[in-house]
Amino acid sequence: LSEFHKPGENPQVDPKLKEQHLAWTKGMVYTRFPPEPNGYLHIGHVKAIMVDFGYAKFHGGRTYLRYDDTNPEAEEGRYFQSILETVRWLGFEPWKITYSSDNFDKLYELAVELIRRGKAYVCTCDAEKIKEDRGMGKGNPVACEHRDTPIEASLREFERMKNGEYEEKTACLRMKMDLTSGNPYMWDTIAYRVKKAPHHRTGDKWKIYPTYDFTHCLCDSIENISHSLCTTEFIPARESYEWLCDALTVYKARQYEFARLNLQGTFLSKRKIAKLVNKKLVKDWDDPRLYTIIALRRRGIPPGALLAFVAELGVTNVNSTTEIKKFESVIRRYLEDSAPRLMMVLNPVKLIIDNVPDDYRVPVQVPLHPKIPVMGTIETSFTKEVYIDSEDFREVDSPDYFRLAPGKSVGLFKAPYPVTCTWYKTDPATGKVTEIHCNLEDSGNAKKAKAYIQWVNVPEAVHIEEVRYFKPLFKSEPPPADFEADVDPESLEVYKNAVIEPAFYELSKKAISDARKESEERTKKAKAEAATETAEKHGEDEPVATA
Ligand code: ATP
Ligand code: MG
């Protein structure tokens, strides 16, 4: 992107406005991250955050967090809160936090000005008629009878819209653009619509709300954004973005597009995720089967790993879908050197060693990481009774199977000797194996085991109330349009009997408190950086945007 930032080389900017803009920004890069607060952020937003904050940071510039709150029905307080927390968790601190709704008065004035300039009109056609006139898919768009409403009349009607005299969907303000254009964004796009829902910040002051197409470019202008970075689906919208700024002769930011992040097997859309949550097809926004940032965080993925993933994909404007395998391998590589290896048995069955005394207990030291000795070791003991996973035992052996079966030997990870299965018990009612009896092969002739399995000693085992194991949420790849019916009810497996070794429990507790501390540190550091930066380069007052 850096090649685009050459001040003075954007011929589309009016020289006078550019001068004002440069006087205010001192030529610094200004970007914004503009989420609509209608849900929790997802992994796609990590990319947008990195591009928006990263580009400005690289150029010594500044980034706004701008809540694009023009849709009162969809917005909730908890989303605002969580968006800021997420940005900070990722290690970024906004230079300023703004709201599109900060500009509702100004935007209204600009809409009035647009009508005065003969470039907008109030249209009272219904949605069907507007769609038909726009020729959706077939033929050229045609003008409706309201397009030539005299300016004075449109001003009056717009005032009536503002005063709540129109019901929802009975009137809108449309921009008088270019019906001969090949670009649908130029077919008299809607600028304002009637909405009677109260707004999170402005209460019931407004009965009309500006659309994305009207709001976005003007807020960019008001905030003196130098690089309005967005995803490629906005390429066709760029023409209308520029049209509006030019129609009002206000400073015009330059829009640049980059490809969305798409992940295989899931979708990244707040609206669709909200549907899954509302219909209780997942537990909540942080359900680990989702790719929301709070869900990934809950899975234990550190912010650095998410940043590494996005960095590895790079930024281009070619759309593609990334495989989940790729995501998992980057995360695993990131955690490889820091994650301790600990033992858990999901479906425990007792393994009893018959040829040792009842009080048999051999201390064993297990390294926390096979390749990183400095990580240390944990102490546990190998006892007469241990739990192993029922999946590590088969009643009927086969030559391509290397774990435990009657007459067969297997190694128990870090235990002094392998064990050989001599007999086993089953529950007559269910046919399930309930006990596996073995001999310890401590005679010198014990063969080296072909496989090693996990175990947890019975006396010290920590019983876990519930272990949740997550598989892909959808049965199909890609999930179909009717995605609700495609949710796999078996994508969440619950284990009620799992056991872990005590060190697992202790280290997990520590990891959780460390992660919490680290997150607080990150926020503090990002805030401090932003404060120093602002103190050093302070020199701004009110932005300039003049109609
Ligand atoms: P959603 O469809 O999930 O609601 P959106 O596309 O409407 O998301 P917003 O949250 O309203 O996006 O906008 C925040 C910014 O994040 C926008 O600039 C948007 O382009 C960007 N963004 C959203 N999804 C992705 C994605 N998958 N990859 C990259 N950037 C994204
Ligand atoms: Mg949106």
Ligand code: MG
């Ligand atoms: Mg969207």
